[in-house]
Amino acid sequence: xxxxxxxxxKQLNDVFKNPVVTLSFILMPGMAFLMRGLLDLDYDTxxxxxxxxxxxxxxxxxxxxxxxxxxxxxxxxxxxxxLVMAGVKPGQYLLGLxxxxxxxxxxxxxxxxxxxxxxxxxxxxxxxxxxxxLLPATALGAxxxxxxxxxxxxxxxxxxxxxxxxxxxMFAMVNENIMNVTNFLFSQQIANIFNYIAFGPPTxxxxxxxxxxxxxxxxxxxxxxxxxxxxxxxxxxxx
Numbered sequence: 001x002x003x004x005x006x007x008x009x010k011q012l013n014d015v016f017k018n019p020v021v022t023l024s025f026i027l028m029p030g031m032a033f034l035m036r037g038l039l040d041l042d043y044d045t046x047x048x049x050x051x052x053x054x055x056x057x058x059x060x061x062x063x064x065x066x067x068x069x070x071x072x073x074x075x076x077x078x079x080x081x082x083l084v085m086a087g088v089k090p091g092q093y094l095l096g097l098x099x100x101x102x103x104x105x106x107x108x109x110x111x112x113x114x115x116x117x118x119x120x121x122x123x124x125x126x127x128x129x130x131x132x133x134l135l136p137a138t139a140l141g142a143x144x145x146x147x148x149x150x151x152x153x154x155x156x157x158x159x160x161x162x163x164x165x166x167x168x169x170m171f172a173m174v175n176e177n178i179m180n181v182t183n184f185l186f187s188q189q190i191a192n193i194f195n196y197i198a199f200g201p202p203t204x205x206x207x208x209x210x211x212x213x214x215x216x217x218x219x220x221x222x223x224x225x226x227x228x229x230x231x232x233x234x235x236x237x238x239x
Contacts, residue, residue, distance in 0.1 A: 024061075024062055024065060024066060025062060025066070025104045025105060025107070025108045026108070028054060028057070028058040028061070028062060028108060028112070029058075029108055029111040029112055029115060031054055032051040032054045032055065032058075032112055032115045032116070033115050035050055035051055035054060036050050036051055036115055036116070046116075046117075046197075046198055046199075047116055047117040048113075048116030048117065048118055048122070048126075048194075048197060048198045049198040049199060050116070051112060051115055051116045052116070052194045052195060052197070052198040053170065053191075053194075054112070055109070055112045055113075055116065055126075055130075055194055056166070056169060056187070056190050056191040056194045057166040057167075058105075058108065058109065058112065059105075059109070059130055059133040059134060059137060059187070059190045060133070060137050060162055060165040060166045060186075060187040060190070061159075061162035061163060061165075061166045062105050062108065062134075062137075062162075063098075063101055063102075063105055063134050063137035063138040063140075063141050064137050064138075064140055064141040064144065064158050064161055064162035064165070065141065065155065065158040065159045065162045066101055066105075066141065066158070067097070067098065067101055067137075067138050067140075067141025067142045067144075067145055067158065068141045068142075068144040068145040068148065068154040068155065068157055068158025068159075068161075069145070069151060069154050069155045069158055070097060070101070070145065071097070071141075071142055071145025071146055071148070071154065072145045072148035072149075072150060072151050072153060072154025072155070073151045073154070074145075075145070075146070075148065075149070075150070075154075076149075076150045076151050090227065090228040090231035090232060091228065093231070094139070094142055094224065094227060094228070094231075097142070098138045098139070098142065101134075101138055101141075102131070102134055102135075102138060105134050105138075106127075106130065106131060106134065109126075109127065109130040109131075109134075110127065112126075112130075113126050113127060113130075118197070122197050125193070125197060125209075126193075126194070126197055129190060129193040129194070129212075129213075130190075132190075132213055132216045132217075133186055133187070133189075133190040133216060135216070135220045136186040136216060136219035136220035136222075136223050136224075137162075137165075137186065137187075139220055139223035139224040139227055140161070140219075140223040141158055141162075142223075142224075142227045143223055143226050143227045143230065144157045144158050144161060145158065146227060146230050146231055147230060165185065165187040166187060168182050168185065168187060168188065169182060169187060169188045169190075169191035169192075170191075172188060183215070184215060185215075185219065186215065186216045186219040186220070189212040189213075189215050189216050190212075190216070192212055193209065193212055196209075
């Protein structure tokens with residue numbers, strides 16, 4: 001617990017050293033606020049419908065790009081090598097760093113909920129689904145970061161993968177073949193849940209909340225397991 005707390009505090013201090021990366025958590029709610037003001041929604045359409053896509057995009061993009069950047073920076077500055085030498089286990093490192101990212105990302109998603117004027121059960125479902133989706137996204141970002149050689153590569157890889165996963169649900173809505181593939185991804189299930197909140201049950205597929213959360217959970221287990229394997233395999237070879 002002390003190790004994870006130390007990593008959390010370290011990352012909190014690094015926010016002021018690299019504020020550009022952390023500003024991504026503010027950028028997405030800001031875009032949602034502008035989007036809500038620019039869209040001319042029908043009387044029967046919920047306000048959240050105007051920001052649902054950006055909210056789903058945020059769940060995938062923010063943690064992946066930020067985690068990849070943070071970990072690749074630790075590799076480049078040799079901070080991660082020092083932690084490995086100190087006996088920090090992969091689970092401890094992942095939990096310590098991801099807890100910081102999850103906290104800030106959760107606050108960002110809470111702002112999204114308020115911008116979308118959600119309340120009651122819809123707001124609760126939105127927050128639960130957001131937190132669930134942030135978990136596999138954070139683990140995937142960590143995996144991309146640990147395989148990167150430097151900050152530039154980590155930021156580029158994280159941003160590209162984050163954007164790819166963010167836009168896939170949009171393409172899947174107009175192509176059933178893509179939907180058959182993306183249904184196994186956490187980003188698609190998050191988009192499904194947010195669409196349910198915004199418009200009601202979608203007509204283009206049959207799904208359930210239980211199934212969505214199970215798929216999201218499987219994604220998290222897969223990405224987290226791969227991170228642990230790579231962390232252990234690289235060991236001291238973090239140059």
